[in-house]
Every structure is written in structure tokens, then in C-alpha cells.
Amino acid sequence: xxxxxxxxPIAIVVSVLALCSTSAxxxxxxxxxxxxxxxxxxxxxxxxxxxxxxxxxxxxxxxFDGKFNAGDATGEAYTFKTWLHFNIxxxxxxxxxxxxxxxxxxNLAIAVSDKTTGEFYEEDIVYTFGDQISGDDAxxxxxxxxxxxxxxxxxxxxxxxxxxxxxxxVGRATEIFDRPLIQTTAYQAGYGDLIFWGNIRLDxxxxxxxxxxxxxxxGSLGLYDRTIGHKRTTMNWNYVAMAGVATDLANGATATIAxxxxxxxxxxxxxxxxxxFALWVDGQxxxxxxxxxxxxxxxxxxxxxSPWRVxxxxxxxxxxxxMTVKPPKGRDRMFHRRNKSAELWLxxxxxxxxxxxxxxxxxxxxxxxxxxxxxxxxxxxxxxL
Amino acid sequence: MRQLHRxxxxxxxxxxxxxxxxxxxxxxxxxxxxENVVSLQAGAAQMRHVYNGLSxxxxxxxxxxxxxxxxxxxxxxxxxxxxxxxxxxxxxxGGRVGWSYAIGDLPVEPFGGIALGVYAADVAPVLxxxxxxxxxxxxxxxxxxxxxxxxxxxxxxxxxxxxxxIGYAL
Numbered sequence: 001x002x003x004x005x006x007x008x009p010i011a012i013v014v015s016v017l018a019l020c021s022t023s024a025x026x027x028x029x030x031x032x033x034x035x036x037x038x039x040x041x042x043x044x045x046x047x048x049x050x051x052x053x054x055x056x057x058x059x060x061x062x063x064f065d066g067k068f069n070a071g072d073a074t075g076e077a078y079t080f081k082t083w084l085h086f087n088i089x090x091x092x093x094x095x096x097x098x099x100x101x102x103x104x105x106x107n108l109a110i111a112v113s114d115k116t117t118g119e120f121y122e123e124d125i126v127y128t129f130g131d132q133i134s135g136d137d138a139x140x141x142x143x144x145x146x147x148x149x150x151x152x153x154x155x156x157x158x159x160x161x162x163x164x165x166x167x168x169x170v171g172r173a174t175e176i177f178d179r180p181l182i183q184t185t186a187y188q189a190g191y192g193d194l195i196f197w198g199n200i201r202l203d204x205x206x207x208x209x210x211x212x213x214x215x216x217x218x219g220s221l222g223l224y225d226r227t228i229g230h231k232r233t234t235m236n237w238n239y240v241a242m243a244g245v246a247t248d249l250a251n252g253a254t255a256t257i258a259x260x261x262x263x264x265x266x267x268x269x270x271x272x273x274x275x276x277f278a279l280w281v282d283g284q285x286x287x288x289x290x291x292x293x294x295x296x297x298x299x300x301x302x303x304x305x306s307p308w309r310v311x312x313x314x315x316x317x318x319x320x321x322x323m324t325v326k327p328p329k330g331r332d333r334m335f336h337r338r339n340k341s342a343e344l345w346l347x348x349x350x351x352x353x354x355x356x357x358x359x360x361x362x363x364x365x366x367x368x369x370x371x372x373x374x375x376x377x378x379x380x381x382x383x384x385l
Numbered sequence: 386m387r388q389l390h391r392x393x394x395x396x397x398x399x400x401x402x403x404x405x406x407x408x409x410x411x412x413x414x415x416x417x418x419x420e421n422v423v424s425l426q427a428g429a430a431q432m433r434h435v436y437n438g439l440s441x442x443x444x445x446x447x448x449x450x451x452x453x454x455x456x457x458x459x460x461x462x463x464x465x466x467x468x469x470x471x472x473x474x475x476x477x478x479g480g481r482v483g484w485s486y487a488i489g490d491l492p493v494e495p496f497g498g499i500a501l502g503v504y505a506a507d508v509a510p511v512l513x514x515x516x517x518x519x520x521x522x523x524x525x526x527x528x529x530x531x532x533x534x535x536x537x538x539x540x541x542x543x544x545x546x547x548x549x550x551i552g553y554a555l
Contacts, residue, residue, distance in 0.1 A: 028438075078541060079436060128508065233436055233437035233438065340472065341473065342470035342471050342473050343475065343507070343508045344470060344477075344506065344508060345433065345434045345468070345470070345542045346434070346508060346540065347437070347439070348471050384437050384438070384439055385437055
């Protein structure tokens with residue numbers, strides 16, 4: 001056999017190796033200019049979430065009646081995620097639950113913190129390469145065929161029934177305030193997400209922990225998060241969620257307030273200053289240019305922290321927020337829930353939630369409202385997946 | 386939306402199936418003057434996720450059996466791949482089978498081949514990894530020394546697996 005002919009199989013192997021190595025090169029910018037998104041200016045929603053070039057249409061929307069066409073985005077299918085998530089701030093328990101669909105997996109997760117003891121109850125079911133969890137294109141209805149769980153948001157009513165071995169949650173809540181935060185954030189070309197971050201008031205609900213049923217207090221405040229999009233794979237953020245009643249310092253009037261916000265930290269890639277935060281006072285949504293999270297790590301290995309100051313950096317009298325989050329009454333540190341894990345090359349995460357009590361002021365239209373010891377959820381997270 | 390979900394896995398499944406078929410076909414490489422070589426393989430590996438960029442190193446230890454006839458050979462090995470993501474570790478235990486082709490009448494034999502590995506892991510009961518490799522080997526009587534580099538492909542990741550081996554021709 002000719003030597004050249006005998007070399008042919010090895011040449012084929014070399015070619016395959018070269019092809020494989022080039023496919024590993026994906027260029028993601030460190031930072032994306034967010035100015036085109038005009039994220040501080042509420043505008044009418046676009047006719048579709050993804051434009052004809054396969055890119056997400058960025059902006060903060062007064063409403064979104066457009067087409068949920070995430071399938072037209074040019075981002076890798078692997079990065080597509082959609083979920084419906086809610087929190088309920090019951091006087092005794094803080095409840096967080098979600099149903100998530102990703103390209104390769106589904107997830108049902110529940111985390112309940114006992115506000116008296118700081119004890120956490122958690123369930124986290126991941127269906128790798130399974131289609132047990134399904135959701136509609138608009139992320140308003142999710143079901144889990146394995147556990148029979150569901151979450152749905154229809155006509156301003158959130159209904160939920162989540163069933164696991166250790167925790168069951170069932171109930172109904174009604175959307176409150178004038179509108180949710182509706183925003184499409186564009187990341188690199190082909191990547192982005194459309195979020196609906198709204199607020200709810202519980203109509204009725206029950207929580208079952210290890211076989212013991214607890215009635216959730218009607219009137220408890222909470223939130224929901226509907227998200228659809230091609231997400232970034234390296235994310236590093238701070239997040240805050242809070243709701244409660246505040247008092248007008250001038251006349252003693254009271255109003256319901258809420259805050260939801262997420263800010264990219266330095267390890268996020270690409271970093272986008274998307275202003276994904278909003279405040280609600282007396283039913284009205286508004287944004288401010290910045291949201292700052294000031295805290296320090298007391299111990300880098302355990303990621304316990306000092307008290308947090310969350311503020312907008314506003315001048316006195318301008319619209320904004322300034323609050324301090326401290327450990328719950330009678331505690332010397334905030335309740336801390338951590339999930340630090342990695343699995344082969346598939347994902348890595350250091351996800352930290354802190355629960356504490358917030359006191360401070362919120363200013364809107366020249367009126368300053370004061371609040372004391374509202375239960376608050378904070379996050380410091382780094383996730384690669 | 387569901388269609389969009391399934392696209393991500395289709396190409397991997399196709400690649401895995403192709404490798405499996407190629408491996409099965411390699412059984413035809415057997416010849417009457419077959420040689421059996423048992424070798425101990427040791428090396429390292431590095432897998433990089435093509436979407437999220439995570440790059441994870443691993444140690445690799447394997448016991449390999451190669452049965453060759455002419456230039457072609459059937460290769461099978463049991464293997465321990467120990468990956469070391471940040472702050473944790475994950476062992477993959479399994480094996481791979483494959484076909485290799487060598488230019489056997491040179492002082493130092495170049496060879497190349499393909500293989501399909503199947504491993505047990507926490508994240509999935511059956512984790513497939515495909516390999517495409519190149520190497521050289523030299524004989525010292527019944528002893529065979531070899532150096533090889535495999536390209537690896539698995540769930541959303543590709544990698545490299547350099548290794549050395551010391552074998553004995555039975």
C-alpha cells in the first residue's frame with residue numbers, strides 16, 4: 001500500500017481534531033453598552049420580543065402585548081430558559097417557589113425559611129434531559145407532570161400547587177399595583193430576556209412542612225417573576241426583594257411599598273447596566289438611575305456578611321430609596337442560605353440568599369415614606385451554567 | 386418553544402451514534418496474525434464547555450487491551466477519569482472501545498483512532514464521551530511505550546486528553 005494512502009486515516013483524525021477545537025471558540029464581549037435600551041424610559045412594548053435579525057428588542061415597557069417569539073433569537077438554544085417564580089412573605093414563613101424549563105432540564109424548587117428560627121426547608125428537583133416540566137411561550141403557565149405541580153398566572157391571579165416529598169404549597173394570590181416591571185434586556189447579539197416582575201397579595205394558601213399543615217396568612221404580600229429568554233452563561237449579581245407598609249413622614253398616611261431589583265456584579269459576562277430594578281409606592285411603579293448594594297464579607301469562606309445598605313444614591317428629596325438590612329430581631333446575623341456546588345464542566349455556582357429586616361425611607365414625588373423592620377430577601381450570587 | 390429545546394441535543398446524539406457505529410465496524414480489523422497488547426495508560430484531561438466556558442481539569446488512569454491485525458486494531462479499556470471542578474471533584478468510572486490505525490513498519494509507529502467511552506457519573510447514570518486521537522509508539526521487544534493525545538467530546542464540551550502508556554505484547 002502506498003505510504004500516502006496509509007496516512008489518509010491519520011489525516012482524517014487530524015482534521016476532526018482541528019474542527020472540534022475551532023468549535024470551542026465563542027467570543028462573548030466583557031460589556032455591552034446599555035444606552036440603546038433606554039432602560040429608564042418607560043415606553044410602549046414592541047410588536048415582538050425578538051426582531052427580524054434575531055436580536056432581543058431592549059427596553060422598559062408600560063405593557064407587552066407583542067409576540068413571544070424567543071424561538072426567533074439567534075442565541076444558542078442551550079442558553080434558553082423560562083420560568084415562573086413567586087415569593088410569599090407570610091408572618092411566620094418566607095416562601096420561595098418556582099418551575100423552570102431550560103434547554104436540557106427542568107427544575108422544581110421550593111425554599112421556605114422559618115422567620116422565627118432561621119431554619120430552612122428546601123426541595124430541589126432537577127429533571128436532566130427530561131420534559132416533565134413544560135411551560136407556555138408567554139411563561140404564564142407551568143406544569144410538572146411528575147409531581148403534578150403547577151403555577152399559573154392568568155388575568156392577574158396567580159394560582160399555585162407545588163407538591164414534593166417534604167414540602168407542599170397550595171394557594172391563590174392576586175396581582176397588585178398599577179403594573180409589573182416589564183423589561184427586555186439585550187445582552188450580546190441573539191441573547192436577552194423579557195421579564196415580568198410583579199407584586200401579589202395572598203388570597204389564601206397553605207404550606208405543608210414534613211406533614212404538618214400551616215395556613216398562610218391572607219393578605220401576605222409577595223411577588224412573581226416571569227422570565228423568558230436566552231440567558232447569559234456567566235452571571236454574578238446582587239438582588240433584593242421587599243414589600244410592606246410605609247408611613248408618610250409628613251402626615252402619617254400609610255401606603256404599600258415594594259422593591260425588586262437585580263444589579264450585575266463584576267464577574268458577569270457580558271456586564272450590562274440594564275437598570276433591572278423598580279420601586280412601587282402606593283401602587284405606582286417608578287425607577288431610579290442606580291441601585292447600590294453596600295456590604296462586606298465578614299468571612300470570605302462562609303460568605304457571611306455585615307449588615308447591608310441598599311440605596312439609590314439619590315440626593316435628599318429626590319426619588320429614591322435608602323435602607324439598612326440587619327439580622328432579624330433577636331439574632332446576631334442574617335439568615336443565610338447557601339448553595340455552593342459544581343458538576344463536572346456543566347455548571348458552577350455559589351448562590352447566597354440572606355434574609356433580614358430592612359428599615360429606611362423611600363421618596364417619591366417629594367413625599368418621603370418611612371418603613372421599619374420589613375422582611376427582605378437579598379442575594380449575592382455567582383453562577384456559570 | 387419545545388422544538389428549540391431539542392435542537393441542542395440532536396447534534397450530540399448524532400455524533401455519539403456515529404462514533405458507536407465506527408467502533409462496531411472496527412471489529413472487522415481483526416486478522417489472523419493478531420497481536421494482543423495490554424498496557425497501563427496514565428494522563429490528564431481538560432474539558433471546556435463550549436457555551437459557558439467552564440474549563441475543568443481531570444486525572445486519567447486506564448488499563449487498555451489492544452488487539453491488532455495488520456495496521457488496524459481494536460482497543461478497549463477500563464478507565465477512571467477524575468474531574469476537579471472548583472472546590473469539588475467528580476469521578477467518572479467506565480470504559481471505552483474503539484478502533485485505531487497505525488503505520489506499523491516504521492521505527493516509531495504513528496497511530497490514530499476513534500473511541501466511544503461510557504461512564505457512570507453523579508450527573509447522569511450514563512455519560513458518553515467520544516474520542517479522536519493521535520499518537521506514536523515504539524517497541525522495545527515485547528514492551529511497547531506510547532504517547533498519545535485524544536480530543537474528547539461530550540455533553541456540550543470538548544477537551545483534550547494527553548497520556549502515556551506502557552504496554553506488554555502477550
